[in-house]
Amino acid sequence: MNTTVNATSSAAPLLCFGFADAAASPALKQIAAGRAVISGADQAATSAIIAKGAACGEALSFAAQYAGIVESIILISPDEAAAKRAGEIGAECQAQVLALAGTLDAESGAAATAIKQALPSCHLVYVFDTSKDMDIERPEALAKVARDFLARRDKFLVSNADGRITP
C-alpha cells in the first residue's frame, strides 16, 4: 500500500471505504461538511474515515495501521467480519469509533454491538427505520449524528443544542 499522511486537522479529508461513488453521495457530502471526500486505502491517511458494510473491517485495519493519525472512524452497517476484526484489534484501537446500525437490520445491529463490546472507545447508535443503506434511506439522520461525531468526537454525547423556544 502506497499511502501518504495528511494533517490531522478538522479540515482533513474524509476517507471513504465501501461506497460505490463516494464523491457523488449526498449523505457523505453532508457528513464531510466542507472536507474533501476521498476514497480507497491507496489515498492519504487522514484523521477521519468512514466505511460501509463489508468495507468496515478494512477500515478498522487501516486505522490500526495508522494508529495515532486516524482519530475518528464511522462504521455504517458493519458486518460480522468487521466485528471479528474489532475483536482482534481490541483495546489497541486508539481512534474514537461510531458504529451505526439500522433498526431494520438485525445483522448490523449484532455486529455493531460486538464492535462496541470489543472497542472501549466505540459508541453505538441506531438509526431508526433504516436497513443497510441508511446513507440512501435517511441521509439527513445519518449526517446529523455522523457530522456531530466528526466535529466533536466523544464530546458528541453532550448536547450543545440551543433549547430556547424564544430568546
Add this chain to the structure above:
Amino acid sequence: MKAALFSTCKYNGPSLDKGWPVSGAVYSRQAAQDSMQQSLEQFQLADELGFDWVTVAEHHYAPFSLTPNPMVMAGALTQVIKRAKIALLGADIPILNPVRVAEEFAMLDTMTGGRVVAGMLRGTPNEYVTYNINPAESRARFEEALHLIKMAWTQTEPFGWQGRYYEYRTVSIWPRCVQEPHPKIYMSGSSPEAGEFAAKNKVGLGFAVTTVPLAAKAAAHYRTQADRFGWEPEPEDVIYRVAVHVGENDDQALEDFVEATKTGARTGLTMANRGLESAIAETGYYGRDADMQRQRLMPRSLQERIDQGQILLGGPDTVLKQIENIKRELGAGVIDFTVAHQMGDKTVRSIELLGEKVLPRIRHW
C-alpha cells in the same frame, strides 16, 4: 377469561366539570385526597377478590382522572396489591419521553417481581394539547417510541438513537424488567392502522370507548393481519374495557345507576370540547376511517350503551350474559371492568358481586 378492575381515580368533589381542560376554581384538596384513597381501597378490594389485573391509565386536566402520571399510582399500588398484575393501559407514549417510560415500567416490573402489563397508547385526542405535541405526528411518534422502548428494555450495551422524533446519544436503563424479554405490551386497536401495526409487531390489542360491533370488526381485522404475519393471537391478546355496575338484581342496578347519573354524568374527555376535537380531527389524527373513529366517541343514551356493549348493567346473571356476548363477538380474553360511577358503598358492593358471582364463572371461559 381474565378480569381486570380499571379506575380513572375520578375526583369526587366540587368542580366546574364542563369542557376540557376543566377549571380548578372550586377544587377541593381534601376531596382529591379522599378520591385517590378510595380508588386505592377499591383496587385493594379487587386484589383480595381475585381480579387478575388492576388497571390505571393516563388522562390530563380534568376531574375524570386524578392519574395524569399513572406510573405514580402504579408505584403506590406495588405496595398494596399483593397478587394481581398492575396494568398501565396506559402510558400515552407519543407525548412522553420514551426512555423515561421504559425506565418507569422497568422500575414497576422490578418492584412487583414481574407483575406489570405495559399498555402503550396514543391517548385521547385532547391529550396532545396537554404537552403541546402536534397530533398529526401522533401515529409516527407512537411507532418510533414503542420501538425505542423495546430497545431500551432489551439492549444490554449502551446505545444511541437517531430517530425522526427522538434523539438520544446514549441509553442504558437501570433497573431492567424482571419479565423476559419484557412485560406484555398492549396498544389501543380501534383503528385499522392500529390493528395492522399490532399484528406486525405481535403486540396485544385493547378496546375502550367503543361498541361491541365496532370492536368485533377491529378484532377480526387484527386477526386477519396477524395471519398475514404468520401468527395467531391468543384470547389474552384482546382486551375489552367496559363500564360496569352490578346490583343484587337488575332493577336495583338500574336504580343505582340512574340515581348516580343525575349528578355524575358527563361527556367523555374527547367530546367535552367539540371545537378542540374538530381541530385535532383536521390534522388527520384519526387515520383513514376517521368518521367511524369519531362516531364511536359520540354520546349515546343508556339503552344504546347497554345494547352496544358500552356498559354492563344489571344483576350478576344479566352481566354474565353481556360478558358472554363480548367473549363471543370479539374473542376477548381479558375484560377490563370500569367503575361506571363512584357510588360509595354501592360501588364497593358492585366490585364484590363481580368478585363473588361473576369472576368464578368467566374464569373457565
